[in-house]
Amino acid sequence: MSNAEMALEWASVVQSSSERILRRVAGEYHEDEWGFDEEFAEAAFPIFEFLYRSWWRVQVSGIENVPGHGRALIVGNHAGSVFPFDATMIGAAIQKEHPLPRWARALVLNWAFDVPFVSYFIRRIGGVAANPANLTRLLEGDHPVMVFPEGAKGFGKPFSERYRLQRFGRGGFVEVALETGSPIIPVAVVGSEEIYPKIGQSVPSPASPARLTSRLPRPSPGWARWACCRCRHAGGSNSSSRSTSLDMAPVPAKTVRWCSISPSRSARRFRKHYIRGSSPEVPLSSETTSGFWLWVCLSSCLYQSDSSQRSFSSNGPKARPSPELRFTRSANRINRPRGHCSAGTGGKSRMRVKKLGIASLLALVAALVVPGLASAGVAADVAANDLELSLVWVGLATVLVFLMQAGFMFLEIGFSRMKNAGTGVGKIFINLAIVSIAWWTIGYGISGFSDGALTDIAGSTGFFFHFGQSVGIGADAVPVTSDTVMFMLFGMSFCAVSLAVVWGTTLERIKFSSYVIYAVFFGALIYPMVAHSVYGGGLLSDIGGRPAMDFAGSSVVHLTGATGGLAALLLLGARKGKYGADGSARAIPGHSMPLVGLGVIILWIGWFGFNGGSTFGTDGSFFAEVMLNTQLAAAAGVIGACLLIYAKTKTLDVGMAGNGAIAGLVGITAGCGYVEYWAAPIIGFISGLIVVLGVLAVEKYLDDPIGALSAHGMAGVFGTVAVGIFGSPRLVLDGAGAGIWYSIFGDQSFSSTFGQLGVQTLTPVVIFVFVFACSYAIFATIKATIGIRVSEAEEDAGLDISSHGMYGYPEAFIPQPEYPVGAYTPAMAGTPVAPLESTPPSDQA
Amino acid sequence: MAREGRVVIAGVATHWGSELARALARSPGVGQIIGIDTSEPEVDLGRTEFVEADIRNPVISRLLPTLEPDVVVHCGIVGYPEKGRPSRALHDINVIGTLQLLAACEKVKNLKALVVRGSAAIYGSSPSAPAxxxxxxxxxxxxxTRFQRDIGELEGYFDNFARRHPSITCTMLRFQTEIGAGLDNPLTRYLSLPVVPTQMGWDPRLQPLHAADATGALTAATLNPVRGAVNVAPDGAISLSRLLRLAGKPAIGVPPVLSGLLLSRVGSMVGSGDMENDGQLLLRYGRGCDNRRLREDVGYELAFDAEGAARDFVAKKSASSPLAAGRVFPAPHPGSPVRSVK
Structure with missing residues (x-):
């Protein structure tokens, strides 16, 4: 065909389809009285055709037993776990295989018509609510009607009961067929039990019931083995063994003809990914792969209106109901008792099934996508690289993380008023010093590994870190060397960061002694125990077999710090003047935006060490991926925060932009090593939104001067949970599930991703509860004994002068003589200005 | 049955009462036509005599026997509030009115037939309903819903009456929602909205009954009453989406959370007091009625099926825009037939 001809053909296709679209938009199409829209059904048919031909490669036998015209009741078994396809496949078989194709109507569970979108889709492709009145009318209209007397019991039964017919419903459909004189055509659908193998897979294998108690269900080879047996069974030539396994009593065995099928490409692909290492007694071959297709087997007619066994050819039934028969039918119908639910219970159960329906729709979407996007996870298992190179990188990262102290210092000072500038500097020095010693003596030991009774709580090696001792447990134990010390130092820098986060909430009013006392406990106990629980083989590193994934510490470091800050804040109360008499919050702006900006930038830079160094080396240059994720999230955090604060206030709050960066960084901290590049900006952006909303919400009740609760706490929680959403199967820890995203749009099983999401949600909760309880106890003790807050006069004067006897910005408070000396002496009210000494009488000399 | 008989129409001032009176006036077999209502009909009813009376008032039991009707047609059941019939009075009008009318009919000697113009709303709208x-x-x-319960209650009275008086042919007509270019009811007002809100994810099957068929079936049932209930519904059904497409109306799917709020606003806009109940359910699940009894027993041949009624509505609606008819939206007299201003 020449190009011109092809172009002409395409043009005509485009024209005809656009004409059709216009015609349909104008309403010019036909709908029958049931709402069946043949054109719509034809348009939707390729989907079913694809499933029929390429996906399941349905094979049919006995299709000629379906009458080519006139009424017929097609009765089948119903299976398919969530969203059964047997009706559509039977319908497709009649369309594709029958010499006189026509649209078969299906009696569909009533509640499907109570599910939005589903209801009219089903109706337009020929579904009708299952009740005898509808069946009667359909049969009287000489339609072929499909009915599945098992109903929801058929496809809703557990996987362990596959191929067992459930109790038939009491819809009275046989009665209707009798009354209308319709032939009943039984259909055996084989294979539909396994159309969602992932769901079967998620069920614990009966062969190992211990699984149920030991851990959450995992993909097991049990299903695959079973499927292989099943298929060999079905694919062979021995038909009698198959009919026994089917338990399809009403079908006379001699009229049932079975067929075999060769596996489709999708089935082969499936085998490749899911049945690797199947049991040895069932060799993998094209005949024994998976039960992932469907047979439709139509037996000959079972029942006739005159009760005689008669086979229908495609000429259709000879018998038509007589007027007398119709008369008796209507008489019967009037007297038939109604089986519909009463008002009392109907509503509730309908609600439940409605939810079920929506769930099954989602499951359908997921289940259709799941097998198609199967891809094998490749564990990044790179051999150990040059140790010294790794140590250099971790050392550089350690320096960057220690540099973050400067970032916190500038950030907090910038958000403070001038009179409280110096105290922030002192705090950072003291805290860094205390944490360093506390970490070296106790903290590192507690954060490390241990065995025995304390495993879940604390480590047992590495206290007073020194040469000659071993760090780690059992086979993993290593002697303290020049190498191991680098990792100890790296951990110390994290502990210092976590503590620095705490004080953001306490600016401008806390007693300096509180810093000192809390820092000891925090550096020696609180942070090390949290770190141990996640990184040191503690409680959270194995929740039902899954590790909590927090790559660099969204929860471990930042949420811990923010939680400590919350405890302090609750005991401290708001700064003087923060809330008006009516309880409304007033802004107490910090004195220096440039300092805030500098602080944020230093933190941002330091975060490359914080996240990148958490790779603990240069293996596979993985740290570069982590650093890119970090940068993308920070950028998106700024954008998210700016957009939201601008939308809310119509001004672009600079501090909020900085908070957006911090939030994006905190948010990606947990996921930086577990998510793909595309997910990082999403996480950062949402974190940026969270921090704005958080700051605005927190401000109404709590005085958090720099927004630490939102930027570190809320974003930290989100970041941890986000790993359960976006965690890439390529990157997640061994034993951990990927993010739920990869179940919805990928091939990960919902059981594993949901489980991981649960772990990721549980982790921040556990950490919050633990840290809050400890911190509150410590701060409450401080408050009860020496007091946690400075006096009102001290707060008025500023912590610089009251606690430290100096000013952060002396010139602002202590007038200095200017040159020429004595020419200008401004009087500053309210400052303890000593009268100037008399000017040197040099001129007079 | 009612040849040369005397017909009393209760609720003659309603649109359908007036239409029936005018149709019967043209019918040669009908003798005297007497209309009862609380207010005088706004249209000329020809040879129909008007008696001002309230069927809710027990006085009707003394009045009705004096009229010596052969056939009583009750057209006074209203499904939506109109001018002079606020929604809180609907129960009174529908149930108490019917009850008093039935009590009055008991007093009438030689009453041959009673025809009640009821509503198919008694079937409700349900996802598991028969098509x-x-x-x-x-x-x-x-x-x-409230209206459904009202209809159920009055049908209960009606059934009892029919059982106690086997000599009287009692017909209960169950009308589907009427549609017509000249008609002014909640459905036509809904379809006349510039942008029509629908419930997202739902596309009900409707059976709009052409106004001509509504009058014709009522007339036919009056002239040839049959025992029991009779559905008055067109053949076939049409889905709301197609109806709107035929009408060229843009439809906006309202998500479920908002639809309750919005549709009750729409309900008050189009003057259906029960939009949040009857109307909303109808526009979610739809409703279909079997009309074999109407065709076979009453012997009325419908002129329009559901699609035809919709097409006729659209064609005539576009021919006469509301503005051309001098109508200001919302209509000053909802429920009354629209007359063009000369």
Missing amino acids: FFTEDMARQFPLE
């Missing part, structure tokens, strides 16, 4: 309700399925589902 076509037959007359015996009226109480298959719990009566959910």
